[in-house]
Amino acid sequence: MILDVDIRHQQGAFVLQARFQSDGKLTALFGPSGSGKTTIVNAIGGLVRPDHGRIVVQGEMLVDTRKGIFVPKHKRRIGYVFQEGRLFPHLNVRQNLLFGRWFTPGREREASFDGVVDLLGIGRLLDRRPSTLSGGEKQRVSIGRALLADPQLLLMDEPLASLDDARKAEIYPYVERLRDEGGVPIVLVSHSVAEIARLATSIVTLSEGRVTALGSASEILRHTNLFAQSGPVEAGALIEAKVLRHEDAFDLTVLQANAGALMVPRLDRPIGATLRVRLRARDIILSLKRPEGLSALNVLAGKISSIDDISGPSVDVMLDCGGDSLVARVTCKSVHELGLVPGLSVHAIIKSIAFDPEALGAAKP
Known part of the structure; x- marks a missing residue:
């Protein structure tokens, strides 16, 4: 120890x-x-x-x-x-x-x-x-x-x-x-x-x-209630990803995680480099079907693993996306109207704002 x-x-x-x-x-x-x-x-x-x-x-x-x-x-x-x-x-x-x-x-x-x-x-x-x-x-x-x-x-x-x-x-x-x-x-x-x-x-x-x-x-970091004093839903998931390729024509970098491919603004990192990526709970939207006609580039398929006890206007929905654990903070109304329950297949739409410069770390510790 x-x-x-x-x-x-x-x-x-x-x-x-x-x-x-x-x-x-x-x-x-x-x-x-x-x-x-x-x-x-x-x-x-x-x-x-x-x-x-x-x-x-x-x-x-x-x-x-x-x-x-x-x-x-x-x-x-x-x-x-x-x-x-x-x-x-x-x-x-x-x-x-x-x-x-x-x-x-x-x-x-x-x-x-x-x-x-x-x-x-x-x-x-x-x-x-x-x-x-x-x-x-x-x-x-x-x-x-x-x-x-x-x-x-x-x-x-x-x-x-x-x-x-x-x-x-x-x-x-x-x-x-x-x-x-x-x-x-x-x-x-x-x-x-x-x-x-x-x-x-x-x-x-x-x-x-x-x-x-x-x-x-x-x-x-998945437990957003532990970080309430830092602002609304500042916490979220940490996942490991590797640099898969760079798309220079669009000034983007494609990362590969267990959950799937993620596109971020161009990174000065070599192909194969390992990164830690923070996906904030507030930056994840849930959909029952794979969305079409959206500007969001990052959509990950997964299943709901658990839903925190509902108390107040919002609730944390835990997701299993290919072995990576994500968390989305959604309203209780959305849980009710979408019929969100453990085991349900959903798609997590990741806003690009989730990939701010501080969210991308270096090699896996």
Whole structure:
């Protein structure tokens, strides 16, 4: 088990009581402000001493209040990346990176300087000062500094929150590569559904200091009720697809998933590349027959696997499309008028808006 957390901690009137385990390459802590996400990562990192409970990372007991165990933060092999880069302004990038080495005895150093530089694409930045870097470049250097301390776990507390969309788009591929190739498990704090859909392998959702759900990203993201605070039906399904071909004449890329072929705006990805695609529940329309005369390019055949209990004006309809699980949020009236029931064959019409830039991730984790 990579991470085992079972803690209770009170700060003023707020009480955190969180219990979860994770073996994911990238575990996302998701929830509204004040739900306890940062308190949890600070407890893991040793910045907060929980009142009660235990924390185990990679089999090492860091906290056990019953046994009086509390490993000081400087003795934990935990890397921490904050919202701001927090680089030393008087040092260049190379010197900032090497600062991470000071926290690890020479005999325990395993991370390769050149390997980390290559992984994060920061080779051309080594002689520059932090003041000359973009926000995305600063965060990549901060991640590199943390990795060069040879951590057992990397904590990232909303590292992209202060970046604009362009800078986020710049850094996403590096976080994906770190997740898949870096060899260090990650705990990511985020309030962005698009971000965790693209990056997370496991998700822990929190509300008012309590864990409300935990599981694989594909499983948790299907439950739209867990993400109500993020806007109407922001969640949905995660599926894996490969680049099948490019249709240059129409500036489109065709992806192949178990559910069928999906057309998206032209992607700069090679044929055969594996992607994660997020299909938002709000972007799926159901039809009893295959539609004709529509501008929508993406129509997937499937069967209804289940329908959530009807309460309120809308309901989640779970679909099995060739082995891929999708979810559509439709009105209760539509369920009644169309006669939607488990086992019924339907067609899922996917709006093109579902394929926004943040919805397309990199290789399968």
